[in-house]
Amino acid sequence: MNENLFQVTKDGKSGFINDKGQVVIDLVFDGVSSFSEGLARIFVGDKVGFIDTKGNIKVQPKFDTVSEFSEGMAYATTGDKYGYIDTAGNFVIEPKFYRCWGFENGYALVMQEVVSTGCFIDKFGAIKLNGRNFLVSKYSEGLINCSDNGDWGFIDINGNFIIPPTYKYTREFSEGKAAVAPKKIDGKANRKDLYAFINKENEIIIPPLFTGADIHFSDGMCAVYDNGYGYINANGQLVIPCDFYLGQHFSEGLAVVKPNGKGKTYGYVDKTGAMTINPTFTLAESFKNGLASVTTGKKYEEFKRGYIDKSGNYVWEPTR
Structure with missing residues (x-):
């Protein structure tokens, strides 16, 4: 599956080029996005659909909002509620959420209502995790950074703390490491929010010397x-x-x-x-x-x- 295609716009119309700069999908759309899992979003007027890498329309432009595909599913709207579609453009999880994020390792973060604290659902739409504030959490490399009464640690998808909530802040894992802000450094309060990096055994492998920036490797x-x-x-x-x-x-x-x-x-x-x-x-x-x-x-x-x-x-x- 060749996804080395790049979206371009000229004279207000969009299409795709290859890595040599040659147009391979004609610039006929009102907008396009990059390819993901063999499909790219196309914008026709105020509606969104999908094409494949040959330029064939695979999902007709009928959605108000739609994300790129992740693990065979994309979140989409045809009104003011979000649901999830498959690669044929059919809703497999009916629109009922206020906001959605993409699937990762079989689960996705959603907000049920505007005041929701977020929860994780499976690919059938069933709630897997709820009861905590997950809005600044991310499920990455098998763990979720989340808080417990203001202290931060990491849980698994079953809600069990794998790394205890003993930190001031935590960020998601990437390349086997996660940025964490200890509450204290050398016995003094970490007022500058300096970050260390830990491994999945909760061992500090990079000491807290810098403030948060990119936050991931x-x-x-x-x-x-x-x-x-x-x-x-x-x-x-x-x-x-x-x-x-x-x-x-x-x-x-x-x-x-x-x-x-x-x-x-x-x-x-x-x-x-x-x-x-x-x-x-x-x-x-x-x-x-x-x-x-x-x-x-x-x-x-x-x-x-x-x-x-x-x-x-x-x-x-x-x-x-």
Whole structure:
């Protein structure tokens, strides 16, 4: 299944190119999104449907809102309630939720009402976990970060605390590590909200030296903050100094950064901290399948979007 297709817009119409910049799905839609599990959203007027990687319509544009597919399901609306559809566009969980998120490992976070604290459902729509505030929780790598009377730890999908709620804050697991803010550091209150990293045995493997920034590892690196953004490696070593105004996560060996100073543009650094693509873009996204989406223009009305390769060369010149 080839999903190395990239959405583009020109003269107000959208379609897809390949990684060589060649149009492979004609620009005939009012909007499109990236492919996920072989399907991409298409916008026709104010309705949304799906096409496959050949450009064939697989789900007619009939939804008001719909997400990308995750584990064969996408949340969708045809009114003011959310439910979940299958890849044929049929509701398999009827619209009854105020808000939904994507499935991960067989479960999804939903809000039942506007004042709901959130709960996890299975693929039949049955509630698996409820009774806690899950709205800032994430089910990742088999564990859910959540609070218990204001203290944070990690539970499994059955609601059992696997890592006791002894922390000030916790973030989700990524690459086997999770950022946690201890209540105390060296016997003193952690007033600066410094984060450490633990493993799934609740062992601190990276001490609390930095405030929260990227909060998760990707490509073996994590953005951290200390009067500027820098990066640590999987051993907790600061390998890229905190010299950037903004630093995003690594993907395919490169990270989007905004240098300190008066400049307001973005570029890309490699894992040594070298600026491999100069900061000339108004907006920049992470690399995916060898290309990255970048935006040029000083005002929103002037914004144009294109794609660059890892040498910083355009494979699709900015258009709108």
